[in-house]
Every structure is written in C-alpha cells, then in structure tokens.
Amino acid sequence: MKNLAFLFLLALVGCQSSHLQIAYNESSLAQRASGVMIKDLATGKVLFEKNADQYFMPASNMKLLTFLQANRIVGNKIPSFKYRETKDTLFFWGTGDISNLHPTIKNTALRDFLAASSKVLVYGAPLKQIPVLGTGWAWDDYNDHYSAEISDMPLYANLVNFSATAKRWRIMPDAFEAVSKTGSTLEVRRNWLKNQFELPVLQTQNYGSQDVPFITSPDMTAFLLTDTLHKSVETMPLAVHPDARIFYAGKMDSLYLPMLHESDNAVAEQLLVMIAAEKGWDPTKVIENLKKEPGNEFMKDIRWVDGSGLSRYNLIRPKDFIHILELLQKEVAPDRLRTLLPEASKTGTMRNVQDLNPGVRIWAKSGSFGNTYDLSGYYLTKEGKTLAFSILSNLGNNPVKDIKNSVVEFLKAIH
Numbered sequence: 001m002k003n004l005a006f007l008f009l010l011a012l013v014g015c016q017s018s019h020l021q022i023a024y025n026e027s028s029l030a031q032r033a034s035g036v037m038i039k040d041l042a043t044g045k046v047l048f049e050k051n052a053d054q055y056f057m058p059a060s061n062m063k064l065l066t067f068l069q070a071n072r073i074v075g076n077k078i079p080s081f082k083y084r085e086t087k088d089t090l091f092f093w094g095t096g097d098i099s100n101l102h103p104t105i106k107n108t109a110l111r112d113f114l115a116a117s118s119k120v121l122v123y124g125a126p127l128k129q130i131p132v133l134g135t136g137w138a139w140d141d142y143n144d145h146y147s148a149e150i151s152d153m154p155l156y157a158n159l160v161n162f163s164a165t166a167k168r169w170r171i172m173p174d175a176f177e178a179v180s181k182t183g184s185t186l187e188v189r190r191n192w193l194k195n196q197f198e199l200p201v202l203q204t205q206n207y208g209s210q211d212v213p214f215i216t217s218p219d220m221t222a223f224l225l226t227d228t229l230h231k232s233v234e235t236m237p238l239a240v241h242p243d244a245r246i247f248y249a250g251k252m253d254s255l256y257l258p259m260l261h262e263s264d265n266a267v268a269e270q271l272l273v274m275i276a277a278e279k280g281w282d283p284t285k286v287i288e289n290l291k292k293e294p295g296n297e298f299m300k301d302i303r304w305v306d307g308s309g310l311s312r313y314n315l316i317r318p319k320d321f322i323h324i325l326e327l328l329q330k331e332v333a334p335d336r337l338r339t340l341l342p343e344a345s346k347t348g349t350m351r352n353v354q355d356l357n358p359g360v361r362i363w364a365k366s367g368s369f370g371n372t373y374d375l376s377g378y379y380l381t382k383e384g385k386t387l388a389f390s391i392l393s394n395l396g397n398n399p400v401k402d403i404k405n406s407v408v409e410f411l412k413a414i415h
Helices: 002-026 059-073 109-115 174-179 218-229 253-261 265-279 283-290 297-301 318-331 334-340 400-411
Strands: 033-040 046-050 077-085 089-094 120-125 159-165 168-172 180-182 197-199 208-213 234-237 245-251 361-369 372-380 386-394
Touching (some): 002 400, 059 253, 109 245, 159 197, 174 180, 174 218, 253 334, 297 318, 318 334, 318 386, 361 400, 386 400
Parallel strands (some): 089 120, 180 197
Antiparallel strands (some): 372 386
C-alpha cells in the first residue's frame, strides 16, 4: 500500500509538472528570457522548474534578500541615531535610519532629542563618504522619487515635496523655498548638480504632489537640522566614539512594510546602511561582508549590488529566491510574514493582481522596470498547501503590463 501511495504521489507531481509545462509553452513567458521554479514547502518537492539555474535581473524582488538580512541583524527596534554627551557638547551620528522626519513614518525622535538639549550640537559626519547612488543606477533618474540619495542620516526621506492648491505652491521642507523658482518646465525639475528647483507655471488651481530628491551632504544635514530646530547645529568629520549610545525609536516593521508593500527603494538602501552601523562595518562594504556571514553561503553565486534592486547589475536565479523564501518561512513568524508581504488583490503592489483561482491566496514581492517583470512569493492552494514560487521574466520588447499579465496568467495554471 505504501508503494502504491508513493507511486500515486509521483503521478500527481508528474501531472502537475506536465500541466505547468504546457501552460508555460503557451504563454508569452517562453518568448522572453524567463525562469520559473515552484516548490511545495511541506514536501520539498519541486513541482515545476524552467531555467531555474539561469541568471536574471530581479528588479525589486531583491528587497526579499535585503529584508532577510536586515531582519537577522538589526533587531525589532529602529536604531535611530548614536550619541555621546560631554560637559558642554552633544555629539550625534547617523545610523542610516530613514524614518527621521519622514513625511509618512513621522519619527521625530532625533528632532525632539536635539531640541531638548541646551548643549552645543555637533553632527559627526562620516570620515568616508557613502556613495549617494547605487551601482548601475540610471543617472537620469536623479529627479525621480524612487532614486533618492543614500546617506548616513536621511532627513525628510531625502526628498522635497512640491504640491499646490489655489495656485499657491507648498514646499516641504520649507527650507527649500529659497532655491525654488517658477520656470518653463512641465514638472518640478532639480538642477543636476545643485539644489535648485524649477517649478512649472500653475495653469490650474491644484498641482497634485511630486517628490524630488535633494542633493545630500553633511553641510545639508546640518542646515536642515538648524532650520528645523531653530538653533545652530555644527558638523565635522568624526568617527563614532566607542562610548556612543544608540537611541532606539519605533519598530523595524514600520520600515519593512513600505519597502515590501510599496517597494520603497530608499528604505531598502538605507537598511544596508543600518546593517553596517549595527555591525560596525564600512557601509561601502556591507554586501561584501554579508556574503561572509555564517548562513549566507548561498549568496556566493548571487551578484548583489544594491538593496533595492534598482540596478540592472543585480543577477540572481529563481532557485536562489526559492531558498530565500524557505529561509524567511523558517525565520519569520507566519502571521508577521503575511502582514509584511503584500497580498494579491488586497494590499500594496499586489492589490491589482486579481482574478485568481477560487480559494487561492498569494503573498509576494513584485519587481519591474522597462522590459522586466518579476514575482516571487508564497502561493496558498485552496487545499491549504503552501508553495514557494519565483517567476523572473526579462528582456520583453513589450509593455511591462503585458509581461505582468503573462506572469499572473501562468500562476493560474497551478492546481
């Protein structure tokens, strides 16, 4: 009887695999550079794989690996900044925390801490500058919100928000009002080399809202804090003192949620800086050092260059994502993992993934840029089985929407 049951199970797996192979061949996935792997997490059986050991550009699927590493290292609370007090001076250093004065996360811990001090305020700038853009990022994305600069102490998400009502501009933080002038552009444009912003002439009552990255520097950090606090903040290159204490503010899940639900690139990049601060590493070497950490041996064959996946230099295989998903399932509580990952037809970037098979639920991270759509996550069947899947589809000479539709249609072939 046991042999019959085993043979029956093999037949079911073989039938599923054949069915998925037909679905793959009939889809437009087969006409592009695509790779797929689907695995039953309970049995360990691979239900289907196609080019699963080939490398693809992961786009924002890379945030799954960033989440895995940050969740292991940083802890549950946000290390907001480091500080040390002497008799007359308060020294403070950045840890990469993007939540400080963030327009939606609204962490005011740094502002409140500095405002309450009567001592001289000195911001300790990094001795070695952190590259403000990731390797392989498109330079002409500098004006787009998803390409905010990376820094040790982000403020206001390193973005300037422009909006207008009743034909009046509202600029936040308002410290940038003096460098914002009306011009002939159709949208707000920043000068490539300096913090000067050209605004369009308001033709209607309202403009909506546009976030534009500003150029960061230690002097800009000190300037913004001085403007916010209405008292002087000095800055100097200064190594973090060994006696410096960490000020914790907020929960890390408040950062993971926008990174995974809304695919916030800036949060992902700053998490790598936070990992470096937690470990005492050079932020420019964080990925290199992570690959040497115990339990990360699987990363030696992954080309990982940034935290967000914005770079096309990242290269990873579907089978690598399956391994990452297996690790997340083991290391993150199920309810928490399902909260942090967007769910199909309900939340985040997956809210528009609809018309699934009856009784099916999917939690996954999507990723896209021109010619690419990728999706990796968990597929809960109507029978209650949890499958891990990764579908990476690159180099499509058609709209991303069409590539996305082909990925979703293929998912419907899973029974």
